Amino acid sequence: MSIHNVTTTWKGKMQFESTNSSGETVLINAGEENGGEGAGLRPKAMMLSALAGCSGLDVASLIEKMKLEVEDFKIETSANLTEEHPKIYDQVTVEYHFYGANLNEAKLQRAVDLSVEKYCGVMEMFRKFATVEVKTFFHK
Template identity: 30%
Template sequence: MKATVNWREGLVFDATSGSGHGVTMDGNKVDAASPMELVLMAAGGCSSVDVVSILEKARQQVSGVRCEVNGERADAVPAVFTKVHLHFVVSGHNVAEKHVERAVALSADKYCSVAKMLEASVTITHSYSIEEE
């Protein structure tokens, strides 16, 4: 897996993945998300992929999954994440709580590569809620 990051101007950078997809980053958070914000988004995205896949395999009638990610950072430099919490809001029709609980647990304990990588130095917690449609 590869990526390239090119400086545009100021603290703005354009990144391109090995598969050809791009994203812009801004250290000042003016023109784009910062690299640290992208880390949170990556954790939420990775876990969300797992949760949706697992719920679909369980034949749950899911119409939406939102992952609200909150991160706390150290006060000192480097301001690494110390805690990350992922809260999944699953919406659908007759979605069984046991399936959502299992999907979130499997993502956290087994499948999400981003969260597994972070957990070596970050306390990661998970929660969920279900909204009936």
């Protein structure tokens, strides 16, 4: 079993600084409409970033292992936020965009599928509370 630790410290008003065990930090802040100053990421947006980052790391590793030619790669996530408190994401769309002149679409799709179905723990966590739709786009 592995334990992950993060320390989150109040910086005043509606801002926090979250630090991982490697010493890396991220600012968390509420939007102006909720008393924040807009600096830093919102907690729910960080969840979408974690989802994209987890899967993206899987796919990037597989791109390297499969020796695939990819000029650029990005993941766009969008989510539906429920109206009632506690407001949660109930539907999430994850779009993988690959750019390049010599894309091997079949192998890239396999890399996405492996991440989504086998490797990405954050994706599996999201499935516990939301419907997750995955789309892949190839741009040549």
